Amino acid sequence: MSIIFLFFLILSLSPSASLGSNTNNEATTKQLNPFTHRASLIRYWDTHVSNHLPIPTFLFSKSSTLNPVDSAILTKLAAQNSLPSHFTSFCSLANLYCSFDASSQSDQLLTSRSKGSNFAGYANKNFATYGTSQLGGADSFKNYSGDLNSPHDSFTKYSKTSRSHSEHFTSYAHDANVANDTFTNYAAGAVAGSGDFNSYHDHVNVPNLRFASYDSGSSNHKLSFTAYSDDTNAGAETFISYGKNGNANPNEFNSYAGNANIVGSGFTGYGESGKAANDSFKGYGLNGNNPHSNFKSYGAGGKSGIDSFSSYRNGANVGDDSFLSYAKNANSGKVTFSNYGKSFNLGNDSFKEYGAGSTGRTSVGFKSYSLGRSFKEYAKNGVTFAQYNNFTTVAADSEEKSGSSGSSVNRWVEPGKFFRESMLKQGNVMVMPDIKDKMPERSFLPRTILSKLPFSTSRMSELKELFHVGDNSATERVITNTLTECERAPSPGETKYCVGSVEDMIDFSVSVLGHNVVVRTTENVRGSKKNVMIGKVIGINGGRVTESVSCHQSLYPYLLYYCHSVPKVRVYEADIVDVESRNKINHAVAICHLDTSAWSPGHGAFVALGSSPGNTEVCHWIFENDMTWTVADN
Numbered sequence: 001m002s003i004i005f006l007f008f009l010i011l012s013l014s015p016s017a018s019l020g021s022n023t024n025n026e027a028t029t030k031q032l033n034p035f036t037h038r039a040s041l042i043r044y045w046d047t048h049v050s051n052h053l054p055i056p057t058f059l060f061s062k063s064s065t066l067n068p069v070d071s072a073i074l075t076k077l078a079a080q081n082s083l084p085s086h087f088t089s090f091c092s093l094a095n096l097y098c099s100f101d102a103s104s105q106s107d108q109l110l111t112s113r114s115k116g117s118n119f120a121g122y123a124n125k126n127f128a129t130y131g132t133s134q135l136g137g138a139d140s141f142k143n144y145s146g147d148l149n150s151p152h153d154s155f156t157k158y159s160k161t162s163r164s165h166s167e168h169f170t171s172y173a174h175d176a177n178v179a180n181d182t183f184t185n186y187a188a189g190a191v192a193g194s195g196d197f198n199s200y201h202d203h204v205n206v207p208n209l210r211f212a213s214y215d216s217g218s219s220n221h222k223l224s225f226t227a228y229s230d231d232t233n234a235g236a237e238t239f240i241s242y243g244k245n246g247n248a249n250p251n252e253f254n255s256y257a258g259n260a261n262i263v264g265s266g267f268t269g270y271g272e273s274g275k276a277a278n279d280s281f282k283g284y285g286l287n288g289n290n291p292h293s294n295f296k297s298y299g300a301g302g303k304s305g306i307d308s309f310s311s312y313r314n315g316a317n318v319g320d321d322s323f324l325s326y327a328k329n330a331n332s333g334k335v336t337f338s339n340y341g342k343s344f345n346l347g348n349d350s351f352k353e354y355g356a357g358s359t360g361r362t363s364v365g366f367k368s369y370s371l372g373r374s375f376k377e378y379a380k381n382g383v384t385f386a387q388y389n390n391f392t393t394v395a396a397d398s399e400e401k402s403g404s405s406g407s408s409v410n411r412w413v414e415p416g417k418f419f420r421e422s423m424l425k426q427g428n429v430m431v432m433p434d435i436k437d438k439m440p441e442r443s444f445l446p447r448t449i450l451s452k453l454p455f456s457t458s459r460m461s462e463l464k465e466l467f468h469v470g471d472n473s474a475t476e477r478v479i480t481n482t483l484t485e486c487e488r489a490p491s492p493g494e495t496k497y498c499v500g501s502v503e504d505m506i507d508f509s510v511s512v513l514g515h516n517v518v519v520r521t522t523e524n525v526r527g528s529k530k531n532v533m534i535g536k537v538i539g540i541n542g543g544r545v546t547e548s549v550s551c552h553q554s555l556y557p558y559l560l561y562y563c564h565s566v567p568k569v570r571v572y573e574a575d576i577v578d579v580e581s582r583n584k585i586n587h588a589v590a591i592c593h594l595d596t597s598a599w600s601p602g603h604g605a606f607v608a609l610g611s612s613p614g615n616t617e618v619c620h621w622i623f624e625n626d627m628t629w630t631v632a633d634n
Helices: 003-012 025-031 037-048 068-079 083-093 394-402 457-466 474-487 502-513 604-609
Strands: 116-118 138-142 152-154 166-170 178-182 194-198 206-210 222-226 236-240 250-254 264-268 278-282 292-296 306-310 320-324 334-338 348-352 363-367 373-376 383-386 429-432 496-499 517-520 530-539 546-554 560-578 584-593 618-621 627-631
Touching: 037 502, 068 083, 083 457, 178 474, 457 474, 474 496, 474 546, 474 560, 496 502, 502 517, 502 546, 502 560, 502 627, 530 584, 560 627, 604 618
Parallel strands: 116 138, 138 166, 152 178, 166 194, 178 206, 194 222, 206 236, 222 250, 236 264, 250 278, 264 292, 278 306, 292 320, 306 334, 320 348, 334 363, 348 373, 363 383
Antiparallel strands: 429 530, 496 560, 517 627, 530 560, 546 560, 546 627, 560 584, 584 618
16 A cells, blocks of 8 residues: 555544534634545635635535545546446445436335225335236325435336226326336226326426337227326437227327426337227427427327327427328328417428328318428328418417417416515515425535546447446436536527536636625525515615526536526525414525516416516525525625
8 A cells, every 4th residue: 555545544534524604714624634625625715715705504515525535546547437347436435326217126016906006105116017907996196206306116017907997196206306117018908997197297307207018909998198297307208009909098198298398208109000099189298398209100000090189289499299100001090280389489390101001081180280390201182281370480479379278378387486576575475485406415526536527418428338327218318418408508698507516616606706706595495385474685785686696406427507697687585484483494595587588488487477578577586405606795
């Protein structure tokens, strides 16, 4: 063992002081082992922040927990590209969250075949072969796997060959980060009965669902997906051979993936060779951002099937749908597209071999369907384009939207998530939204390690090797989605940067605001989802219009923040008081955006406040572990 190694080892065993909210940086530095990352961070803060304020406890607590020896070893391994060979140690020592996929450990296998079961409050169970050949009864999954970081449940062969059996999934996996669910061979060969998915996977960051051979070979087994995957971010659902060889299976997709961000759905072989299927897609992808769905061989070889796409992808921002060999070789099928694809910005849809080779009285109708689509080799007979219109301008889209059934206006937005500046007055009572941090616990990496790791979509192969990521896995989607957002060009007037170390966050904030900076966050989560009273309110910088840097957590194996400049805002600190006891329970930070002219008309803030871009300010709380930087008060 080298002398230098022993020296670092001895230093790492030296006692270290924790940093309290009232601890002076100089005093703390003297107590800390000077070779620790925390001591180095304090020195960095003192060098780059000019106002002599101590580094806040909440920011300090996110720094790397690596001791000097481990940090030196991992830095050397990173420089040698050898970290993949020490994957487990790297993830554990550095306090990372390296896999978002379902656990390889087999969870408790449930095999009960009772007539009806209530699984309220259950989480992470294996329902493989559950309910096989069951006669009658109903199973209810209400609030199942709710508020978990990464729920993973298996419903493989669930309810297979059952008769008149029903399943109800209500608020399943609500507010999860990455949800992994497998419904392979679900209800295969079932007769009658039904399956309801209501508010399934809503508010999930990355839904990862697999419905392979779902409902295949079943007869008259009704499925309903209502408010499915609403308000999700960048996930994927795969429906392979869904309903294949089925008979008279009505399926309803109502408000599927509404308000979602970049959700992709794959319907490969959906309803293939089915008989008398009746599928309804109403409000699918409504108000979403770039939804994309792939309907490959959908309904191919089917007989007397009916498909209805009503208000599909309306109000969305662009989008990409592919209908390859849709209804090919079908017999007496009927498909209607009503108010399809009226997006704010023109999407890209492709209809190849649509209805080709179909027989009988197959009909396809496009009513009020927007331009910009590609129709290749579709059936020339039986396809009608009624009121095939061009809605390419924002004005036309807005008019059409306002004349719709009010779905956008009636969109649900969590109470209290957005509010007017006038609400921030002492004595006012208002709803506090759920401000709890739903992200997994992780730490920043030391810059010495971070600077040696790949961080771009162009180096995805290296990242997959580093974090042992499988192809088409949830972890791959998490990493790709975050990198894509970090590489996205900034909006007009915006400066943005993704930071994986405290030093990088300090540097970015200083580059925007100067060296006289202060960072704030909401103290705790007390008051969430309840009526609270506003106590003493302080306007930062005297309540004047200012600029801030907001930093929001991103989902990634190590702690990563998306930081961006936010001009023309007012920032406030407010005591939060319990309505009944009148005791102070929290100290919160709120930010009010004064210029909303560039925001999307479908933004949830305008839905909640009943306004439109540029016509009102929009305020919101800084959630747990998010933060805002401003110039320090003089």
